[in-house]
Structure formats: structure tokens, C-alpha cells
Amino acid sequence: MNRSRPRVLAAAALAVALSVTGCSTKATTSANGAAPGVSDSTIKLGMLLDLSGAFATSGKTSNTASQFAVDEINAAGGVCGRKIELVVRDHGYDVQKAVTAYDEVAPQVLGFLNVYGSAVTSALRDKIAANDVLVGLTAFAPTLLGDPHLIVVGSTYDIQAINSVDWMVREGMLKKGDTLGHIYMQGEIGENSLKGSTFAAEKLGLKLASRQIKPTDADLTSQVNAMKAAGAKAILLDSTAKQTAAVASASQAAGLDVPIMGNVATFATSLLSTAAGPALIKRYHRVSGIGLLSADTPAVKKLADAWKAKFGAQQPESGGAVVLAYLSTHLWAKIINGACDDLTRKGVLAARAKVTSFSIDGLGPALDLSDPAQPTSRASQIHRPDQGVYAGMKLVEDFKVSDLAKEYQVKAG
Numbered sequence: 001m002n003r004s005r006p007r008v009l010a011a012a013a014l015a016v017a018l019s020v021t022g023c024s025t026k027a028t029t030s031a032n033g034a035a036p037g038v039s040d041s042t043i044k045l046g047m048l049l050d051l052s053g054a055f056a057t058s059g060k061t062s063n064t065a066s067q068f069a070v071d072e073i074n075a076a077g078g079v080c081g082r083k084i085e086l087v088v089r090d091h092g093y094d095v096q097k098a099v100t101a102y103d104e105v106a107p108q109v110l111g112f113l114n115v116y117g118s119a120v121t122s123a124l125r126d127k128i129a130a131n132d133v134l135v136g137l138t139a140f141a142p143t144l145l146g147d148p149h150l151i152v153v154g155s156t157y158d159i160q161a162i163n164s165v166d167w168m169v170r171e172g173m174l175k176k177g178d179t180l181g182h183i184y185m186q187g188e189i190g191e192n193s194l195k196g197s198t199f200a201a202e203k204l205g206l207k208l209a210s211r212q213i214k215p216t217d218a219d220l221t222s223q224v225n226a227m228k229a230a231g232a233k234a235i236l237l238d239s240t241a242k243q244t245a246a247v248a249s250a251s252q253a254a255g256l257d258v259p260i261m262g263n264v265a266t267f268a269t270s271l272l273s274t275a276a277g278p279a280l281i282k283r284y285h286r287v288s289g290i291g292l293l294s295a296d297t298p299a300v301k302k303l304a305d306a307w308k309a310k311f312g313a314q315q316p317e318s319g320g321a322v323v324l325a326y327l328s329t330h331l332w333a334k335i336i337n338g339a340c341d342d343l344t345r346k347g348v349l350a351a352r353a354k355v356t357s358f359s360i361d362g363l364g365p366a367l368d369l370s371d372p373a374q375p376t377s378r379a380s381q382i383h384r385p386d387q388g389v390y391a392g393m394k395l396v397e398d399f400k401v402s403d404l405a406k407e408y409q410v411k412a413g
Contacts, residue, residue: 035344035345035347036109036110037110038082042083042085043082043084044084045087045111046086046088046102046108046112047063047066047115048091048115049062050090050092051063052090053091054215054216055215055240056092056093059093059116059321061321061322061325062114062318065316065324065329066114066325067086069329070329079336080336080339080340081340086113087105089101093215095120098115098123098124110133110336110343111332111345112133112134112135114136114325117139118189119189122143125147128149129149132345133345134348136328137151137152137153138321138325139188140156140160141192141413142159143188143192144413145374145413146373146412148349149349150372151331151376153290153324153367154288154324154364154365154376154377155377155378156289156375157189157238158192159289159380159405159410160193160196160287161193161194161200161263162402162404163402163404164380165180165201165206165261165404166405167261167382167397167402168234173234174233176205178234179207179230180207180236181209181210181227181234181236182197182210182211182238183220183224183238183239185239186212186215189238189263190213193238196408199404199408203404207230209227209230215240221250221253223247224247224250225250225254228254235251235259236261237260237261238262238266241265241266241267241318243266244266245271246276248276248279248280251283252279257283259284260283260284261286262284262286263287264286264289267284267385267392268317269318269319269392271392272385277385281386281387284385285384285396286393287382289365289380290320290363291323291363292319292320292362292381292393292395293307293390293393294393296362297362299361299362299363307322308390315390319390320393322391326360326363327360331358334358335348336351337351338351338354364377364399365377365399378405379399379400380399380400380401381396381398382395382397383395384396
């Protein structure tokens with residue numbers, strides 16, 4: 001009997017298996033099986049973005065910034081000896097298109113670097129859980145918390161609303177007994193923000209007048225007139241960037257000279273060059289759970305300088321999207337580097353669980369990722385438009401957690 005024959009057959013079988021799967025023996029297979037999107041030379045990550053719908057301004061910037069960060073990481077050697085490659089699809093902020101895109105991309109990738117939109121993510125949660133895949137988000141709904149498959153970076157919509165109302169009261173824009181107007185978007189963005197404004201109004205002795213809008217609404221005159229009729233002394237706004245311009249213009253036309261506070265997605269740099277620009281500069285502020293591209297820190301200056309070197313005088317439409325995408329991509333690199341011995345989806349989830357904190361100076365607050373059921377931060381910055389600074393936004397108040405935000409009980413999904 002030839003005792004070496006079983007070894008020869010085993011070696012041959014292994015060689016065939018490797019050629020069929022396209023996997024390397026170095027940390028791409030385990031008891032959990034080979035992972036999609038992983039080869040000897042590349043790790044593929046998915047991106048489902050709004051490149052043509054209501055939030056295309058931010059979605060396009062997110063796409064460019066993620067690739068920018070990937071190029072930087074790859075130039076420094078990549079992760080686990082491999083280059084990151086992105087597989088991008090446009091869902092146009094349409095849930096059904098997002099489901100179709102997810103089904104196409106999921107078999108090709110190790111995980112999803114970015115899924116854009118709270119409503120989109122909610123529609124995909126069963127598929128994400130079934131695939132046991134890690135997903136980074138451009139979404140801040142508290143209903144997405146509590147799921148180890150999802151990464152929500154920064155403060156949630158309800159906390160952003162609380163911090164912003166608290167700031168307006170501290171700045172004397174609102175006082176006890178005043179009416180706060182809230183124009184909020186249909187769906188998880190606005191409805192969760194409304195929970196925050198309702199909580200803050202009750203705690204601070206404010207009246208609340210609210211009106212709902214759809215992402216596709218263009219003329220917001222009736223909503224602004226309703227705010228005026230209610231005697232609103234300030235307006236909290238959850239909308240697209242174009243709708244922010246519509247609210248500012250309608251407020252000016254109606255003689256409603258009150259502060260407007262928008263969430264992180266409500267601004268685009270080019271708005272300052274439109275007819276609404278002067279009204280925005282006079283009345284508008286933005287609350288954000290992530291940092292500014294014009295921040296005065298070494299890390300942000302390095303990012304801004306590199307962006308300018310690549311894109312020249314063309315400023316990003318959404319500096320916030322640049323910061324979030326850049327920060328999130330480097331967070332993903334850290335997670336994957338912790339899974340080099342098990343580059344499977346389960347291995348990546350296990351590596352994510354070991355990353356309990358993350359920060360890049362100036363790009364955001366220190367993130368606490370230790371408990372998926374809690375926001376990674378409760379801090380917010382306040383920004384305001386300024387044509388003289390890069391990406392059109394300057395800092396008014398640095399990251400702060402209001403006492404109300406500390407008290408507020410976030411309800412995870």
C-alpha cells in the first residue's frame with residue numbers, strides 16, 4: 001500500500017478548492033468558510049448611496065470622500081496585506097431600488113462600508129442579519145441602535161435636536177413660553193428628530209408647532225406661513241439642502257426673521273451662491289455630530305490640504321459628508337486589521353466588537369463603540385455659514401453634550 005497517496009490526494013483537493021474559491025490560505029478561510037469579497041490581493045466593500053435622489057448632494061460627496069480615504073489607505077499598504085476595493089451602487093433614496101442593489105452587491109463583498117439613509121437601512125435589516133454582515137451607515141436614527149451589524153457614527157437625530165434647542169435657549173434665541181417651530185421630514189429622520197424637540201420643549205418650557213414635509217417637496221411656503229401664524233421664535237429644520245434654501249427664502253418673503261437650525265444634512269456649500277445665500281448667512285445654523293472640514297486641527301488641515309491638492313478650487317458640496325466618510329473609512333480599516341486572522345464576516349463582526357473607541361483629532365468627538373445599543377456620542381457642534389472658510393461652514397460652538405442630552409433616554413431599535 002502506498003501510504004503517501006492519501007496525503008497527495010488531500011493536497012490536490014486543497015489546491016482545487018483554493019483555485020475554485022480564489023482564496024488565499026492566509027487568513028481568508030476558517031471554520032466559518034471563505035468570505036465573499038476577499039482574495040489574495042483585494043478586500044471588496046459595498047456602498048449603497050443616494051447619487052441621484054433627494055440627498056444626492058451629500059451622497060455624491062460621500063462617494064468621492066470614501067474613495068479618497070481608500071486611496072490613502074491603499075497607498076499606505078492597505079489592510080491585511082490587501083487593497084480595499086469599493087463596489088458602489090446608486091439607490092436614489094428609493095427603498096425598493098436599495099433592496100435590489102443590496103441583493104446584487106452582497107454576494108460580492110465582505111461588508112458594506114456605507115449604506116446611505118435611515119429608511120433604506122431599516123428596509124435592509126432582515127437581509128443584513130441573515131447575511132451576518134457588518135454595515136457602516138450614513139444614518140443617525142436611534143432605531144438603528146442595538147444591532148451589532150450596524151455602525152452609527154456620532155449623535156442620533158433626537159440628540160442633535162435636543163442639543164440644538166438647548167443651544168438656542170442658552171444663546172437667548174428662545175426663552176420659556178416661546179414657540180419653537182419644527183419643520184420635519186417624513187420618515188425616520190424627521191420623526192426621530194421630533195422626539196428630541198418634543199422632549200427639549202417640555203423640559204425647557206417651550207411650546208412646539210410642527211409641520212411634516214416629504215423629501216420631494218419643493219415649495220415650503222405653506223409650512224413657513226404656518227410657523228409664522230403659530231408665532232414661532234425659531235425654526236428647527238430636518239430637510240434636504242434645497243429645502244433649507246426654500247425655507248430661508250420663504251421666511252424672508254413672509255417677514256419671519258427668526259433663527260433657523262438645521263440638522264447635519266441640511267446644508268450644501270453651493271447654497272451660499274444662490275438667491276437664498278444672504279438669508280442663510282443671516283439666520284441659519286447647523287447642528288452636527290461630526291466635525292468641520294475647516295477645523296483648526298492638524299488632522300483636519302492635512303485632510304483639507306490633500307482634498308484641495310486633488311480637486312483644486314472646487315470645494316466639496318458637503319464638508320460634513322467628507323468628514324464622516326473619511327472617518328468611517330479609517331474606522332473600517334481599523335476593524336478589518338483586527339480580523340486579519342479570520343477574514344470572514346463573522347471574523348469582522350468579532351473584530352468590530354473589540355473596537356470600543358475611535359477618534360481622529362478634529363473630525364469628530366471621541367466615539368464610544370462599546371455598547372451598540374447606545375449612541376457612539378451625545379455631543380454636537382454648532383456651525384454657521386461663512387463664505388470665507390473652506391466648505392462654507394465655520395465653528396460656533398465646539399462639541400458639547402447638553403444636560404438634557406445626558407438625561408434623555410435613547411430608545412434603540
